[in-house]
Amino acid sequence: MSRLADIYPADRVTLREVGLRDGLQLAQALPSTEAKRAWLAAEAAAGVRHFEVGSFLPAARFPQFADIDAMIAACDAAGAHSAALTLNERGIEAALASPVDELVCVVSATEAHSQANMRRSRAAAVALVARAVAERDARAPGKLVNAGIAMALGCSLSGDVAQDEVLALAEACLAAGADIVGLADTVGYAGPAAVGALCARMTALCGPRPYIIHLHDTRGMGVANAAAALDNGARVVDASLGGLGGCPFAPGATGNVVFEDIVFLAESLGHPTGIDLGGLRAARAIAEAAMPGEAFHGALHRAGPPANAHWRA
Amino acid sequence: MSRLADIYPADRVTLREVGLRDGLQLAQALPSTEAKRAWLAAEAAAGVRHFEVGSFLPAARFPQFADIDAMIAACDAAGAHSAALTLNERGIEAALASPVDELVCVVSATEAHSQANMRRSRAAAVALVARAVAERDARAPGKLVNAGIAMALGCSLSGDVAQDEVLALAEACLAAGADIVGLADTVGYAGPAAVGALCARMTALCGPRPYIIHLHDTRGMGVANAAAALDNGARVVDASLGGLGGCPFAPGATGNVVFEDIVFLAESLGHPTGIDLGGLRAARAIAEAAMPGEAFHGALHRAGPPANAHWRA
Numbered sequence: 001m002s003r004l005a006d007i008y009p010a011d012r013v014t015l016r017e018v019g020l021r022d023g024l025q026l027a028q029a030l031p032s033t034e035a036k037r038a039w040l041a042a043e044a045a046a047g048v049r050h051f052e053v054g055s056f057l058p059a060a061r062f063p064q065f066a067d068i069d070a071m072i073a074a075c076d077a078a079g080a081h082s083a084a085l086t087l088n089e090r091g092i093e094a095a096l097a098s099p100v101d102e103l104v105c106v107v108s109a110t111e112a113h114s115q116a117n118m119r120r121s122r123a124a125a126v127a128l129v130a131r132a133v134a135e136r137d138a139r140a141p142g143k144l145v146n147a148g149i150a151m152a153l154g155c156s157l158s159g160d161v162a163q164d165e166v167l168a169l170a171e172a173c174l175a176a177g178a179d180i181v182g183l184a185d186t187v188g189y190a191g192p193a194a195v196g197a198l199c200a201r202m203t204a205l206c207g208p209r210p211y212i213i214h215l216h217d218t219r220g221m222g223v224a225n226a227a228a229a230l231d232n233g234a235r236v237v238d239a240s241l242g243g244l245g246g247c248p249f250a251p252g253a254t255g256n257v258v259f260e261d262i263v264f265l266a267e268s269l270g271h272p273t274g275i276d277l278g279g280l281r282a283a284r285a286i287a288e289a290a291m292p293g294e295a296f297h298g299a300l301h302r303a304g305p306p307a308n309a310h311w312r313a
Numbered sequence: 314m315s316r317l318a319d320i321y322p323a324d325r326v327t328l329r330e331v332g333l334r335d336g337l338q339l340a341q342a343l344p345s346t347e348a349k350r351a352w353l354a355a356e357a358a359a360g361v362r363h364f365e366v367g368s369f370l371p372a373a374r375f376p377q378f379a380d381i382d383a384m385i386a387a388c389d390a391a392g393a394h395s396a397a398l399t400l401n402e403r404g405i406e407a408a409l410a411s412p413v414d415e416l417v418c419v420v421s422a423t424e425a426h427s428q429a430n431m432r433r434s435r436a437a438a439v440a441l442v443a444r445a446v447a448e449r450d451a452r453a454p455g456k457l458v459n460a461g462i463a464m465a466l467g468c469s470l471s472g473d474v475a476q477d478e479v480l481a482l483a484e485a486c487l488a489a490g491a492d493i494v495g496l497a498d499t500v501g502y503a504g505p506a507a508v509g510a511l512c513a514r515m516t517a518l519c520g521p522r523p524y525i526i527h528l529h530d531t532r533g534m535g536v537a538n539a540a541a542a543l544d545n546g547a548r549v550v551d552a553s554l555g556g557l558g559g560c561p562f563a564p565g566a567t568g569n570v571v572f573e574d575i576v577f578l579a580e581s582l583g584h585p586t587g588i589d590l591g592g593l594r595a596a597r598a599i600a601e602a603a604m605p606g607e608a609f610h611g612a613l614h615r616a617g618p619p620a621n622a623h624w625r626a
Contacts, residue, residue, distance in 0.1 A: 191577065192581070220574030227537040299533035
């Protein structure tokens with residue numbers, strides 16, 4: 001676990017920027033590679049150390065990720081940790097052949113979503129995690145394998161999701177060798193009570209090993225859910241600059257929880273992030289200019305932190 | 314306390330709509346009285362029972378509240394509880410002569426803000442609460458007196474605010490005879506740790522007597538702060554439809570915490586509100602049409618609650 005502890009220290013909060021991946025999945029106007037590089041560089045200069053830079057998918061169908069090699073290189077040049085989605089065998093192959101630091105496999109919390117979204121059972125998805133781990137061990141032992149559990153707090157197809165099932169899946173992913181597991185409220189169904197309860201159980205399951213909480217602000221609960229997660233032991237939180245990232249299952253909905261607001265939240269709860277809000281403002285300006293048709297969300301960026309008070313706990 | 318307990322039951326959550334007061338203070342395009350009536354009626358039909366309908370101020374300088382008598386009548390006609398700000402002796406006089414159900418006096422948490430905003434000391438503001446109570450007792454014993462403590466979680470002039478001072482002021486307001494005290498994060502300085510800590514102490518101070526938490530979403534913490542307040546015993550929460558209500562001390566900032574999102578939050582935490590989200594959507598459409606230049610916020614209204622899952626705890 002030593003490499004994992006270097007990347008995701010158990011004793012502090014890590015914020016992962018997922019906007020360059022999740023935020024671009026449904027974007028209307030795709031930013032240029034040059035703009036994405038500038039956005040990443042500005043956010044890295046602000047102190048962000050972890051980026052999901054894309055997804056290993058066919059460039060013809062997913063042009064937003066056609067430049068994934070360039071984005072991995074940009075992340076590396078910025079001295080930050082790069083992660084990319086690997087949704088099938090070909091994605092895993094491509095990731096292992098690339099310099100990306102972290103493979104992100106996805107497992108659905110429900111059988112219905114697993115079949116509909118990835119045309120495989122949950123068991124087959126866990127087996128794919130095991131395969132990624134085995135090939136990583138053989139060919140690129142320095143990389144991390146992340147297993148993200150989609151729909152972990154409610155499913156657009158199946159509705160309620162039993163926390164017992166999510167925890168069993170998390171345990172199966174860890175048993176398959178995943179370095180880190182993520183819990184995703186993919187469609188923003190949860191309130192803070194559900195997030196807090198799931199994180200408390202996940203904290204107990206993982207012990208000193210960190211796990212990721214991935215939240216969407218679809219119903220305005222994003223920051224409250226992040227607070228509940230942090231209060232219950234989560235130490236790695238996904239977010240996106242300006243809350244980029246709509247949801248295919250909730251048209252017009254807001255996207256990921258807003259990165260800037262999460263920095264303020266974490267610091268106010270006594271978790272230093274090492275991230276400069278002024279620097280995030282500069283990064284946001286780049287992203288906004290590069291994606292003129294996109295809705296950017298959040299409140300902190302408008303008001304800035306209190307100028308005359310101690311807002312860090 | 315029996316009248317108080319009828320209006321603000323201690324054993325359930327009450328949401329107060331402050332948009333017709335706080336939401337109009339800085340509005341660019343003022344809605345017509347007819348539109349405001351329709352907005353209030355639609356929200357009342359959705360189950361909202363408590364409205365701040367305006368402020369007793371000179372109509373020439375505050376045209377947005379010139380129709381306060383009509384709005385009190387509209388609230389009464391809807392069978393809902395009406396409250397209005399009374400910022401000075403004349404306001405108290407006017408309120409007592411009107412059929413409004415609740416007088417809202419304002420006390421600043423800091424001496425600097427009290428002097429700058431109301432040109433009186435905090436002690437004089439508490440004395441004004443006592444005067445409102447005495448005159449109410451003599452002339453209109455059915456009305457409630459509410460004392461709202463502005464800047465209770467941080468001050469645009471003084472910065473940090475000691476919770477000891479806020480609690481001492483709350484105690485002074487109660488000793489002056491106020492039926493209910495409100496704690497306001499007027500400029501949205503706080504995160505959930507500060508809100509939770511203050512509410513825990515306020516819950517201990519007030520015992521079975523309810524108090525109000527009034528939150529602004531200036532830095533995106535509104536819903537998280539409301540969750541912390543509810544988790545620590547607050548049972549009356551102010552909010553405004555679409556988060557209307559900018560802040561004079563934070564230009565461009567978002568306003569009050571979003572009513573629709575707070576309904577979802579409260580229900581998800583196991584607090585039934587009796588409020589129908591579809592009905593709120595209809596009310597919002599009226600308000601949006603009446604205030605075309607205004608920014609409406611929130612996320613729940615776009616996505617709606619999960620259609621296929623139990624989102625109420």
